[in-house]
Amino acid sequence: MHFLLRRLLCRSKDFFSPGSASVGRGSSPIAPPTPRPSTFSFSLLPVQIEALRERLRQKGFEMRALEHGLFEGRGPSVIVRAYRSRKVLIQGSGAADFVEMFLEPEILREARMGYEEALDPAECLPHAGSDECGKGDFFGPLIVAATYVDPEIAPVLRQLGVRDSKEVKSDLRAIRLSEEIRKAVRGLYSVVVLGPAKYNELYCRFGNLNRLLAWAHATALAELLRKIPSCPRALVDQFAKTPVLERALERQGLSLPVEQRPRAESDIAVAAASLLARGEFLRRLALLGKEAGMTLPKGASSPVLKAAREMVRRQGSERLRTLVKVHFRTFAQAAGEVGLPLSQPEVAGGSTATSATPSSCAPPSRGYDGVDEVKT
Template identity: 30%
Template sequence: MESMTLSPKEQDIQAFVRKYQASLAPSNNPYIQYLFKLNQATVSVYTSGKVLFQGQKASHYAAFFGYKTEKTNDSSQQMPLIGSDEVGNGSYFGGLAVTASFVSPDQHDFLRSLGVGDSKTLTDTKIRQLAPILKDRIAHQALLLSPEKYNQVIASGYNAVSVKVALHNQAIYLLLQKGLQPEKIVIDAFTSQQNYGKYLKQEKNHFPNPVSLIEKAEGKFLAVAVSSIIARDLFLENLENLSQELGYTLPSGAGSKSDRIASQILQAYGMAGLQHAAKLHFKNTEKAHKLLER
């Protein structure tokens, strides 16, 4: 299943709405402005202006906005390679998990036999099944920044981008300390190469290997795909543990459900509860307070 997100112009979105008006479907998500149930694809137009395409023919409909399918040059990963990815950045509850993994070409067939690929196409159940196998067979370094620590780091002067730079850099640094010798290091791009370099100067640990930030890298490099799966498993485990501690089922993401649960935690535990379980700089914190005041 394909999945991609675009940010087209409003006039192009309206043209898409007119063309596929017959396929409009209702949605209970308050952040979805238009939902289309199309042939082998679902298209969600969010109030933020972003458009999410999912399904076997996702790229076909994304082509309406000029999207072109990027063919993976398989030779680009025919070398010992470290790939790094993070999970939890867009979720209000739970920590921020980052994993760097070392994969060599002789492991590709094994990974493909497991169905390792873009983790966004895998269910959480499948990810929880794959992660223990990958952790046992693949050299990796996983880091989890708990919500409480995350809030402390943000309060100390880091921002949502620089904290990810710090975690990716540390995970790769620690993996390299094990004596591994990759010919290439790839991070699934979350910022520009220039921004990454700027924030990297603030970090204590450095290594000489060049790092490439590549968009949609989890679908192009098996090392990044492995890291994405392990990081997702770590994030889900943290979310489950926090849910058990607080007695509330904490959702992934940052939608209205998160607002409601956050208001309940506020009422039961006060700000200390949210500090322990959520990323406080998200707008959900303000929304939770407003729900509590009603």
């Protein structure tokens, strides 16, 4: 790790010194330098966050209270926000210099930026990643996306600021990032879209959410491999016991080695897939809301139940079925008021789900191979 020490020593120049930022970055009269990222996210220890707060005060940053967070520090070219989750978000035209010349040498005590490949070389090697969005949302579709990365694609995704979609708080930014990712991976992605009608049909056929998810992930990976047959492996954010996905992959005829890992969104390919899935979910949810004549909220909380009841009041329970995942308990709570048959709670399904029963399932129209769209 001696190269990291050398890197830190090279970064010892004070970011806060006049004229230190964005100077001598290898610019050339022949070609301008590559644009540097303007957004960074780090997970810090509590003691590091307190050290950061104190150093920002000492350096004259304007310190403010942060709603749902710890603090916000504003400098001339950078904004630093620290959250209770221990995440620190750094944004602005001087963000890259701030990270390189101050945060890493003084707070983190390690060099990360620009050495991602050295710190995690496997992330840059050719592989695929898949993730889903919408499984916890009452309204809207289920989306599963898969993306491919290699040593050329991975750095471009990093430059875009690709990270786990849960860390991207703005829906608008998530949509924009998803559009940039499609370009960055040069078309090497697939998106499986299960609208509410097809989702409800397949849920009844599979009788289990994890088996449905496994089928969708296997389908997305199979579609991606048709574009890049040389892909050597894949990584999936783990959602069930390992054999569940393995059986689905076998049914697709895939011999691709697939690793299932909790919190796999830290991998660049899975993070890109996560953002692709979220962007597509948000677009589809907005279209459904436009068709329904009302805004459809995300999640499965009390505002969602309120919107579902309003939909039943306006357009009836059968219209609600076309917009939602009917095995959620929210459907029973909203539609039960007009006398619809209710399904029984599923023991392992948590507080939002109910099991599929003959009374809650419409007759299936096709087999497992039907999806609203496999977007490639």
